[in-house]
Amino acid sequence: xxxxxxxxxxxxxxxxxxxxxxxxxxxxxxxxxxxxxxxxxxxxxxxxxxxxxxxxxxxxxxxxxxxxxxxxxxxxxxxxxxxxxxxxxxxxxxxxxxxxxxxxxxxxxxxxxxxxxxxxxxxxxxxxxxxxxxxx
Numbered sequence: 001x002x003x004x005x006x007x008x009x010x011x012x013x014x015x016x017x018x019x020x021x022x023x024x025x026x027x028x029x030x031x032x033x034x035x036x037x038x039x040x041x042x043x044x045x046x047x048x049x050x051x052x053x054x055x056x057x058x059x060x061x062x063x064x065x066x067x068x069x070x071x072x073x074x075x076x077x078x079x080x081x082x083x084x085x086x087x088x089x090x091x092x093x094x095x096x097x098x099x100x101x102x103x104x105x106x107x108x109x110x111x112x113x114x115x116x117x118x119x120x121x122x123x124x125x126x127x128x129x130x131x132x133x134x135x136x
Contacts, residue, residue, distance in 0.1 A: 072091065
């Protein structure tokens with residue numbers, strides 16, 4: 001009798017269990033090297049230059065010199081700011097000036113494109129710009 005009652009209870013709960021959403025995979029952490037010495041032009045760049053992440057993932061910037069990681073439009077596209085696609089995230093983060101040996105972390109929750117660059121001196125024009133794509 002007890003087995004029959006347990007079977008009946010499981011039968012009643014099965015539709016509820018099937019309706020529950022699948023658990024979300026754990027958020028990932030992505031490392032970006034800022035101004036690594038292995039790059040040409042006095043280490044003016046980000047490695048990797050493109051990160052493909054998911055909503056909720058964290059990007060950790062590891063600084064090898066004094067630089068910034070600042071979102072905004074890329075060189076030559078400032079005039080198109082009014083026509084930027086909705087999925088382009090501007091002003092999403094700004095690390096401020098960070099010195100060598102330090103890190104800056106940002107968790108991105110909104111899908112879309114995050115163009116970022118170093119705003120110090122002429123670093124951006126010398127190639128210190130990159131992209132994070134959050135797919136979701």
